[in-house]
Amino acid sequence: MNLIKKLASVAVCLGAFFALFIGAAFAGSTSDFGDGGEVAILGDTLDAVHSFTNVGTSTFTLTRPAEVWILVVGGGGSGGSDCGGGGGAGGFVESNHVVFAAGTYTVTVGKGGVDGSGGYSAISLGGVDIVRASGGGLGGSFRGRAGTAGGSGGGAANEGIGGPGTPGQGYAGGDADTRCMGGGGGAGGPGEYGSKAGGPGNLGGPGRASYITGSEVYYAGGGGGGGYSYAEAPIMNGGIGGGGNGARHVSVATRQATTLPDGRSEYEAECGVNGLGGGGGGANNGGAGRPGGSGVVIIRIPGQPDNALRVTCTPEYIGEADPAYGWVTNLASGSTFLASSIVTAITNEEKTAVYKQVGWTIYDKEDNVVSSGSGNSLIYTHPTPAEYRRLEWRWDKFVFGTVSAGDFGSVSSPGASLYSCSTPVTITAIPDSGVGFSYWSGALPKGIDASSASITFTPTVPFVITAHFGGAGYVMTNVGHNDILYTFFAADNIEFKRPVKTRILLVGGGGAGGRECSGGGGGGGMIDTNDFYLAAGTYAVAVGAGGRPKYGKGENGGNSSISYAGTAIFTAIGGGGGGGFASTTTTGVSGGCGGGGANGGAGGAGTEGQGYAGGNAASRCMGGGGGAGGPGEDGVNGGGPGNAGGPGRASDITGEEVYYAGGGGGGGYAYGSILINGGIGGGGNGARNVSVVMRQATTLPDGRNEYQAECGVDGLGGGGGGANNISADYQGRPGGRGVVIIRVKRSVGLFIRVR
Numbered sequence: 001m002n003l004i005k006k007l008a009s010v011a012v013c014l015g016a017f018f019a020l021f022i023g024a025a026f027a028g029s030t031s032d033f034g035d036g037g038e039v040a041i042l043g044d045t046l047d048a049v050h051s052f053t054n055v056g057t058s059t060f061t062l063t064r065p066a067e068v069w070i071l072v073v074g075g076g077g078s079g080g081s082d083c084g085g086g087g088g089a090g091g092f093v094e095s096n097h098v099v100f101a102a103g104t105y106t107v108t109v110g111k112g113g114v115d116g117s118g119g120y121s122a123i124s125l126g127g128v129d130i131v132r133a134s135g136g137g138l139g140g141s142f143r144g145r146a147g148t149a150g151g152s153g154g155g156a157a158n159e160g161i162g163g164p165g166t167p168g169q170g171y172a173g174g175d176a177d178t179r180c181m182g183g184g185g186g187a188g189g190p191g192e193y194g195s196k197a198g199g200p201g202n203l204g205g206p207g208r209a210s211y212i213t214g215s216e217v218y219y220a221g222g223g224g225g226g227g228y229s230y231a232e233a234p235i236m237n238g239g240i241g242g243g244g245n246g247a248r249h250v251s252v253a254t255r256q257a258t259t260l261p262d263g264r265s266e267y268e269a270e271c272g273v274n275g276l277g278g279g280g281g282g283a284n285n286g287g288a289g290r291p292g293g294s295g296v297v298i299i300r301i302p303g304q305p306d307n308a309l310r311v312t313c314t315p316e317y318i319g320e321a322d323p324a325y326g327w328v329t330n331l332a333s334g335s336t337f338l339a340s341s342i343v344t345a346i347t348n349e350e351k352t353a354v355y356k357q358v359g360w361t362i363y364d365k366e367d368n369v370v371s372s373g374s375g376n377s378l379i380y381t382h383p384t385p386a387e388y389r390r391l392e393w394r395w396d397k398f399v400f401g402t403v404s405a406g407d408f409g410s411v412s413s414p415g416a417s418l419y420s421c422s423t424p425v426t427i428t429a430i431p432d433s434g435v436g437f438s439y440w441s442g443a444l445p446k447g448i449d450a451s452s453a454s455i456t457f458t459p460t461v462p463f464v465i466t467a468h469f470g471g472a473g474y475v476m477t478n479v480g481h482n483d484i485l486y487t488f489f490a491a492d493n494i495e496f497k498r499p500v501k502t503r504i505l506l507v508g509g510g511g512a513g514g515r516e517c518s519g520g521g522g523g524g525g526m527i528d529t530n531d532f533y534l535a536a537g538t539y540a541v542a543v544g545a546g547g548r549p550k551y552g553k554g555e556n557g558g559n560s561s562i563s564y565a566g567t568a569i570f571t572a573i574g575g576g577g578g579g580g581f582a583s584t585t586t587t588g589v590s591g592g593c594g595g596g597g598a599n600g601g602a603g604g605a606g607t608e609g610q611g612y613a614g615g616n617a618a619s620r621c622m623g624g625g626g627g628a629g630g631p632g633e634d635g636v637n638g639g640g641p642g643n644a645g646g647p648g649r650a651s652d653i654t655g656e657e658v659y660y661a662g663g664g665g666g667g668g669y670a671y672g673s674i675l676i677n678g679g680i681g682g683g684g685n686g687a688r689n690v691s692v693v694m695r696q697a698t699t700l701p702d703g704r705n706e707y708q709a710e711c712g713v714d715g716l717g718g719g720g721g722g723a724n725n726i727s728a729d730y731q732g733r734p735g736g737r738g739v740v741i742i743r744v745k746r747s748v749g750l751f752i753r754v755r
Contacts, residue, residue: 036052047300068098069212071298073133073219076243079225079226087137090279091152111295133169142158152169154185155182157176174192179731188206188221197729198229279292313325322338339379354418367390410432425459489543489715496744500745511664519635522604523593523718525610547734577591578598578666581725585598590607596626598666601623612631622668625664629649647681667723672688684719
């Protein structure tokens, strides 16, 4: 048995004759109700669907008040030019059971953007907007970079920031790294972050589905980012819901001559789809961005013939009823019959929810309650004189939820349970004595404060949430001999109520590899001190970020530190950036560990007691970044593989031996074999002289792909790998985030979170 009823037409269920009969009997019942737009009568509901797709303004007249279902989608923004980000989708606004007064309404349908943002769509009465959906944002260009704001934001290009979406209408466009194009935001999700340097553009955000027309249709998909130098298979990266694909790096003529599976040419498919509000695709290297699709306004009015009963349920199409969901027609005044619904609890097909039948309600044509009851059957009597009625079987939806607690605390409702979707639930995190609550993780409902120990919400979807205790920037762990380990992954404060004996490890963020045949980034500086006493008080902890790639030399990593009253007690210096190939940038940068030199440049110096220097480089050689346990290897492989990053140092502060602050390996000048030259302790490998796509497709023994393994490892402070000699992939790889670990010895109960 199909437990979740699907939409099915009366023509299919009852035959063509009955469908024709309904059309003849009730064809006039909706034309007197509302007038305007292209009208379709849905056979399974007798609802009238008024669709407005022509760009500009038109009118819609409602002859009497009605509770309607509306969908308003703005026009999509165009993609950016010259290696552009995808255009943002038009804003998406959908609402059911909206009461409209009788009157003449103005309907505005937004245009798709052409080298600009899309136009807004709206429904207004007396010059006042009842609902308005913003047009989508313009994708960023290679020079302009940033995407613009809109219903959904435009995707960025070449180190830009994606434009923000309009709250409740759409999502932001994707940010972009160097020579990358972010996808435009969609109504159902953000544009993809631009991380495919020199390759295909990134995905447009997905649109959202609506059933307002009687079938599932996706609207407001984001446009895909353009390809910088990508010329292989056609890019199919427009978001579902009319988002245009980004342009690959071939001529317009080639794209016009390429037919896609849906029958459109590749060039046509780069436009946002009209009537869906999709964002336009971003341009390739030197091209023009593609236009966004026009928006749409749809108004659905329920059919209400006087000689019929409509049978529905809440939520829609759950279980089975007798008469079946749909219409009972040709009812005379005073006619009666037995109506019933199944009462067995039903689990939906996806196994994510359980439904229980809880009663029934009868409504008149204004949706006023006529009568109601808690049983699963009733004797229905049609009114005298005959008048439209709606019988709604009420079901309560329950979803599965799992609540758990991390170390050093508990929760008020542990384990897996069923939660009603109509009843608020309160869940409380309960810290152990002397420990503070930190945050909730998992699928929290929108608007819930993850830092509040007690949260109240009404579940609508399955959820799994976990309470964490400690601090917002760190995790607490109980280790041997009752020691407590505080591992910081972000900045936070920590307070001790009395002096404590500690062991402390600080590692700065790793430096990034340099640009174009570059030296490896240096590992973050490392400090590992034992039997250090901290006085009672509040301490500020900072964790160094990994350095980012940039033109010329790589960026240094950030410092990690512990401070008291504004004065640093310990500071681990961030790793130095690797040198680049150009004559003015060949030397590595000094840091906690020094960045490796490139093409005859010297390696950067390390910080005494924290790390070693980066390797020097001969002509067309790339030195390895320095590590906390040794210097980077000197560049002596002219034209060959890059040289090894310096090794990190081991620490057993966590109870296990872990290496930190390894140096990044130098890039390969013309070397095509796989490079495994990052220093132990999170150092990224140098890039060999093959494409990003090939490196992403190569899996290393540790499970990472080759491209991922070129980054310094977060939490270890490893230096990033140096770049190769491919023009589309000149940028070095980022360093890894540092870490701060405080091990408090035999000191349970001494912590409280400072807010």
